[in-house]
Amino acid sequence: MQQYTNYSLLQHNTFQMDVRAALYVEYNSVDELCKFLLSQEFENHRNKFIHIGAGSNLLFAGDYSGLVLHSAIRDLAVAEDTREHQLLRVGAGYVWDDFVAYCVGHELAGVENLSAIPGEVGASAVQNIGAYGVEVCDVIERVEAIDLQGNPRIFTKEECQYGYRDSIFKKELRGQYIITHVVYRLMKSPTFKLGYGDLRARVEAEGEPTLSAVRKAVTAIRDSKLPDPKKLGNAGSFFTNPVIPSEQYEVLKTQYPDMPSYPIDDTRVKVPAGWLIEHVGWKGRALGRAAVHDRQALVLVNKGGATGKEVMQLAHRISEDIYAQYGIRVVPEVNYIQ
Numbered sequence: 543m544q545q546y547t548n549y550s551l552l553q554h555n556t557f558q559m560d561v562r563a564a565l566y567v568e569y570n571s572v573d574e575l576c577k578f579l580l581s582q583e584f585e586n587h588r589n590k591f592i593h594i595g596a597g598s599n600l601l602f603a604g605d606y607s608g609l610v611l612h613s614a615i616r617d618l619a620v621a622e623d624t625r626e627h628q629l630l631r632v633g634a635g636y637v638w639d640d641f642v643a644y645c646v647g648h649e650l651a652g653v654e655n656l657s658a659i660p661g662e663v664g665a666s667a668v669q670n671i672g673a674y675g676v677e678v679c680d681v682i683e684r685v686e687a688i689d690l691q692g693n694p695r696i697f698t699k700e701e702c703q704y705g706y707r708d709s710i711f712k713k714e715l716r717g718q719y720i721i722t723h724v725v726y727r728l729m730k731s732p733t734f735k736l737g738y739g740d741l742r743a744r745v746e747a748e749g750e751p752t753l754s755a756v757r758k759a760v761t762a763i764r765d766s767k768l769p770d771p772k773k774l775g776n777a778g779s780f781f782t783n784p785v786i787p788s789e790q791y792e793v794l795k796t797q798y799p800d801m802p803s804y805p806i807d808d809t810r811v812k813v814p815a816g817w818l819i820e821h822v823g824w825k826g827r828a829l830g831r832a833a834v835h836d837r838q839a840l841v842l843v844n845k846g847g848a849t850g851k852e853v854m855q856l857a858h859r860i861s862e863d864i865y866a867q868y869g870i871r872v873v874p875e876v877n878y879i880q
């Protein structure tokens with residue numbers, strides 16, 4: 543276990559916030575984690591702590607006066623192998639995209655559309671990451687976690703209550719469990735999902751679809767659209783796409799005929815937050831050192847030296863403008879850490 547005081551988090555958040563944690567602890571095993579949770583050190587910090595992954599969905603308002611925990615559990619093992627599928631049990635600290643590369647390299651299907659999403663395995667199960675028509679809950683079998691008293695618990699997929707970028711770990715169990723391993727079900731014969739954007743055209747340009755062709759195409763599309771956090775600090779999509787009642791959408795559509803929507807069920811539709819941001823005039827605009835990306839309105843960026851508070855102010859202004867014009871509330875997907 544490694545433990546540091548007054549520790550720089552600059553390398554641990556993709557927004558490139560130059561902030562410090564009062565205490566940073568990284569553990570290497572479930573055993574080490576349990577021992578730490580029972581220690582006086584943890585007791586002293588129980589009231590203010592956060593568990594992070596790669597910090598690609600976090601926005602620190604400033605220095606963090608509590609404890610930051612991080613998992614270095616990075617094992618990967620086959621938990622079950624049948625003719626149709628493999629269950630893979632993966633440590634929470636495993637880099638998500640390395641896991642996707644492993645699956646594609648072993649001809650295991652299910653996560654190829656989720657290529658190149660920053661972050662680690664543990665957070666994938668918290669955030670229910672999604673892209674190109676696939677959500678990680680489609681392949682999650684179970685989640686292994688430890689409560690703050692050091693007791694293990696296994697959550698079935700149903701118990702995780704997955705929804706759009708949502709899970710029980712973001713709601714009633716927020717901050718109450720630490721995920722140590724995730725078990726994924728990968729299929730041996732792929733069912734390709736190529737219906738999003740120009741994915742099909744790109745994949746088929748290479749010939750018959752393969753897992754590696756999908757991975758390559760998804761990575762290329764993402765590279766062309768999203769700013770690289772190493773060059774321009776950001777946390778991907780800043781807001782979730784708002785879900786509104788179909789009736790409200792029908793009224794808005796009479797006034798804004800080009801407003802896009804995606805049906806959720808018979809009574810609700812999803813409206814792209816990027817469209818709303820662009821149409822209230824924020825695309826490419828800055829507020830101090832925080833800005834809205836000029837190619838991707840859903841991405842807020844740190845132009846250099848911005849503080850978390852500046853980014854939060856920008857997000858607040860955008861959200862108020864959208865509400866004033868459309869009566870729709872956009873909510874940050876990014877976790878604010880105060």
Ligand SMILES: Cc1cc2nc3c(=O)[nH]c(=O)nc-3n(C[C@H](O)[C@H](O)[C@H](O)COP(=O)(O)OP(=O)(O)OC[C@H]3O[C@@H](n4cnc5c(N)ncnc54)[C@H](O)[C@@H]3O)c2cc1C
Nearest residue numbers: 594595596597598599660661662664665671672721777778
């Ligand atoms: C350029 C860019 C593109 C992105 N594109 C996408 C995308 O296409 N789709 C998408 O869904 N997301 C996307 N994201 C967001 C981000 O990649 C995901 O939310 C990712 O899952 C965050 O992983 P992380 O390890 O960085 O978690 P962090 O940001 O460090 O943490 C996220 C949350 O998970 C919790 N957490 C982390 N680890 C654990 C653990 N072991 N136990 C309990 N709780 C834990 C944290 O407390 C926090 O609440 C993008 C981000 C960037 C920067």
